[in-house]
Ligand code: FES
């Protein structure tokens with residue numbers, strides 16, 4: 001639970017820190033483990049009773065482990081009159097679990113909520129943070145299927161928000177592209193990383209906005225790695241730190257001008273592209 | 281000082297005085313349930329309603345939480361207040377009929393029937409025990425959990441709390457529970473903390489200085 005300590009320390013003293021802390025813990029473990037809440041209580045000096053009260057007050061927080069995918073069916077007033085109970089029943093029939101339960105294979109957790117803020121588009125089903133509106137019972141198999149495939153996966157050919165970038169080392173200017181390794185149908189970016197006792201290669205998708213990686217050694221969640229150029233072996237380390245988590249940013253020169261920076265922390269999604277920038 | 285009228289009587293009170301305090305001091309009785317001297321005002325039961333203001337702008341407020349205001353006109357037992365109070369008692373009876381406190385209130389206010397669906401809760405969410413534990417016993421072992429109809433009082437994760445010293449303060453202030461304390465063990469109606477001959481309080485250092493409401497307590501009898 002050392003990660004919990006870090007999460008708490010990061011937000012200590014903020015206004016309304018508790019909810020932010022609980023949200024981050026839940027993002028990390030998919031639920032709020034008891035030990036984690038005890039750590040929060042210790043570090044923030046709040047009584048466990050209060051923290052438990054908050055954790056049980058909000059439906060968003062779960063004290064039980066959730067499955068890989070979270071399906072939330074809205075049963076709020078607007079969705080209710082548009083037939084949400086039928087959707088909820090159908091979901092629970094197809095998944096074979098009741099609301100609040102997780103399928104035995106750990107794939108889906110089904111939950112219901114009272115209003116998800118999209119009343120005009122009801123009935124609403126939210127799968128892993130993606131909203132499906134005007135849901136009919138006939139649409140449910142497709143929603144389940146797509147959720148299982150992964151709704152965060154982007155289709156590089158049709159999605160205009162993703163585009164490939166070609167990058168090179170900021171020090172030796174050698175290209176970091178590796179045409180021999182493909183990720184998502186594009187040549188991948190190859191760098192060397194080290195963390196803990198491990199040292200090895202890392203392939204990054206060259207699609208800007210994609211988080212697909214492949215690594216020689218499994219990188220634990222939240223680990224901050226050091227990035228190196230595989231050619232000149234210089235450390236790729238920017239002057240600035242990640243605005244989201246405080247880890248160092250890793251700069252790479254974009255072919256055609258500019259700099260792209262990615263956060264060195266596994267799981268942190270911060271990145272930025274500065275087409276006029278240069279490495280300071 | 282603040283000047284206000286209580287049942288037509290001009291009175292003067294210190295700033296910050298609640299209407300309940302003012303009325304009690306002047307001898308106008310107001311029934312209360314969740315209010316308790318020594319605990320912070322909470323305003324959960326609404327039994328202490330009084331009417332303030334005049335004419336169409338008159339409204340009902342809970343006197344235990346409402347602070348005196350300059351020129352305020354307060355009626356502690358107008359017809360509207362009495363009706364509201366009876367309704368509150370009737371609703372309390374509907375959820376918790378076995379409570380002696382509520383039964384007594386009902387007879388004192390002439391409530392003869394209860395027209396709602398009968399429930400048998402053992403808690404009316406007055407929050408006395410929660411405040412007692414936190415404010416007087418400095419323990420915060422119990423608190424509110426959940427929301428809406430799932431709201432209840434208990435210890436985190438429904439486990440025996442480490443900060444609970446079994447002082448019994450929560451039980452002693454409870455106006456509703458007839459089952460005495462069940463702590464975290466729902467199977468047992470009586471926790472037996474005192475009677476199991478190994479009372480946890482004996483092991484805690486400095487327990488002599490702490491208040492205890494368990495009377496008679498087996499632990500104390502043994503250690504004598
Ligand atoms: S009622 Fe379903 S989104 Fe508001």
Ligand code: FES
Pocket residue numbers: 311312313314315322323324325326327328329342343344345
């Ligand atoms: S005594 Fe005032 S609301 Fe309960």
